[in-house]
Amino acid sequence: MSQRTRVLTGITTTGTPHLGNYVGAIRPAIAMSRAADTDAFFFLADYHALIKCDEPERIARSRLEIAATWLACGLDPARVTFYRQSDVPEIPELTWLLTCVTAKGLMNRAHAYKAAVDANLAVGEDADAGIAMGLYSYPILMAADILLFNAQRVPVGRDQVQHIEMARDVAARFNHVFGAGRSYFVLPEAAIEEQVATLPGLDGRKMSKSYDNTIPLFAGGAAALKDAIARIVTDSRAPGEPKDTEGSHLYAIYRAFATAGESAALAADLRAGLAWGEAKQRLFARVDAELAPLRERYEALIAKSGELEDILLDGARKARAIAAPFLAELRAAVGLRPLTAQPATAGAKKKPAARGARFVTFREKDGHFHFRLLAADGEELLLSVPFDSPKAVADWTRVLQKSGGAAAFVWGPQSLQLRAIEHVGGHAFELWYARERLAEGGPYASAEVRDATMQKLVAALDALGEGGTA
Ligand code: TRP
Numbered sequence: 001m002s003q004r005t006r007v008l009t010g011i012t013t014t015g016t017p018h019l020g021n022y023v024g025a026i027r028p029a030i031a032m033s034r035a036a037d038t039d040a041f042f043f044l045a046d047y048h049a050l051i052k053c054d055e056p057e058r059i060a061r062s063r064l065e066i067a068a069t070w071l072a073c074g075l076d077p078a079r080v081t082f083y084r085q086s087d088v089p090e091i092p093e094l095t096w097l098l099t100c101v102t103a104k105g106l107m108n109r110a111h112a113y114k115a116a117v118d119a120n121l122a123v124g125e126d127a128d129a130g131i132a133m134g135l136y137s138y139p140i141l142m143a144a145d146i147l148l149f150n151a152q153r154v155p156v157g158r159d160q161v162q163h164i165e166m167a168r169d170v171a172a173r174f175n176h177v178f179g180a181g182r183s184y185f186v187l188p189e190a191a192i193e194e195q196v197a198t199l200p201g202l203d204g205r206k207m208s209k210s211y212d213n214t215i216p217l218f219a220g221g222a223a224a225l226k227d228a229i230a231r232i233v234t235d236s237r238a239p240g241e242p243k244d245t246e247g248s249h250l251y252a253i254y255r256a257f258a259t260a261g262e263s264a265a266l267a268a269d270l271r272a273g274l275a276w277g278e279a280k281q282r283l284f285a286r287v288d289a290e291l292a293p294l295r296e297r298y299e300a301l302i303a304k305s306g307e308l309e310d311i312l313l314d315g316a317r318k319a320r321a322i323a324a325p326f327l328a329e330l331r332a333a334v335g336l337r338p339l340t341a342q343p344a345t346a347g348a349k350k351k352p353a354a355r356g357a358r359f360v361t362f363r364e365k366d367g368h369f370h371f372r373l374l375a376a377d378g379e380e381l382l383l384s385v386p387f388d389s390p391k392a393v394a395d396w397t398r399v400l401q402k403s404g405g406a407a408a409f410v411w412g413p414q415s416l417q418l419r420a421i422e423h424v425g426g427h428a429f430e431l432w433y434a435r436e437r438l439a440e441g442g443p444y445a446s447a448e449v450r451d452a453t454m455q456k457l458v459a460a461l462d463a464l465g466e467g468g469t470a
Helices: 019-033 046-052 056-072 090-099 104-108 111-122 133-147 158-178 221-230 249-255 260-271 276-303 305-334 390-403 405-409 447-465
Strands: 005-012 038-045 081-084 153-155 189-191 358-363 369-374 380-384 416-423 426-433 436-444
Touching: 005 019, 005 046, 005 133, 019 038, 019 056, 019 153, 038 046, 038 056, 038 133, 038 305, 046 056, 046 133, 056 081, 056 276, 056 305, 081 305, 090 133, 090 158, 090 305, 104 111, 104 133, 104 158, 111 133, 133 158, 158 189, 158 447, 221 276, 249 260, 249 276, 260 276, 276 305, 358 390, 369 390, 369 447, 380 447, 390 426, 390 447, 405 447, 416 447, 426 447, 436 447
Parallel strands: 005 038, 005 153, 038 081, 153 189
Antiparallel strands: 358 369, 369 380, 380 436, 416 426, 426 436
């Protein structure tokens, strides 16, 4: 049980699912949830939906449709934990605890917020015109979603990777400030499905609501599916003329549903002159063969919304059985404890310092100078980049000594930054000061070892900063 990887992802409840969502997100996520070694958490991110939409009827309808869609497509609520974000009050509660340790400067850098600011500036508006705090704090709510369940892997699209990195930053900061030697939060990793192709829409661009080029998944039934397929743009080659599948999005959509053999057969027929109209009929037949049984389940679920409601409430109970005791620990960690639980002496509690961490400097055969930071037990925590002079090494080690580990989490142009990185050698991290890349740690065999070493480094810098052994 404990060997299973905890995988968690949220689905924002705005809009109605289309074929691109099904191929790109729903189908692969459900397949993944069936693997024996995953412990999957799926939830409807309905608090996130409120950030983007102030139409109550649309929010309500979308929650129903999206819940029904995932279940109809085969999500098994007995096997995964399937719930609504807004049914788990521990999520907004954790959001506040995290908000209190999140640097404002970190949120300033969020792509979604920056894009909104840029759009304002481009039309001569005030930078923050029309921007709600919900949009600004969006990444913190998302961090709470993930960290509350200590998810290890978070399947998301590329546009969400920055949010996962922010969740890691916030988690590391909380661990550092309140952990007292213990890591409350696992640092999550984004999991990007590289193989899953993005489905083209009617006009060949990526299928997306914002391009108005979607094919509905269930809405409108088989008739709407057929209708949309008829509107797929093709070239103007007449029946009988040979047709190329290269660049044909009709063919790309067909391939997302067909076996390799079926796809090859359609390609051969098109080359032999099959009319586009007939190809569209074949596409409809193939897609509908997969979707018709799911659509039937979908319609049954929508009709029995009371049962759906019960399934989701049941999922929330499962989620809260994990979340509530964990949140109690987190509340205690920050000092929200029963009044009877006071420390024996109300004096300043010293953080357990990593005693005896030290810098060593050396010169390489090529004439460059380096420093290493060693933990008390001699483990190498950092190896610097090459420097031209021993003075540069002395200056930088003094800066690091003075700043202490906490500085690694103070975001801003003048500060230290510790960044996890992935490269061919494995999992590593880098230490930057403003625009200077100072040192690297690793590579390590696993992300867990890397993350643990990063925590150890922060503790060692703290010890040095507090006048510990240098
Ligand atoms: N922001 C995500 C999106 O728009 C949805 C989401 C909310 C999410 N909370 C999450 C995804 C937590 C993964 C984990 O796609």
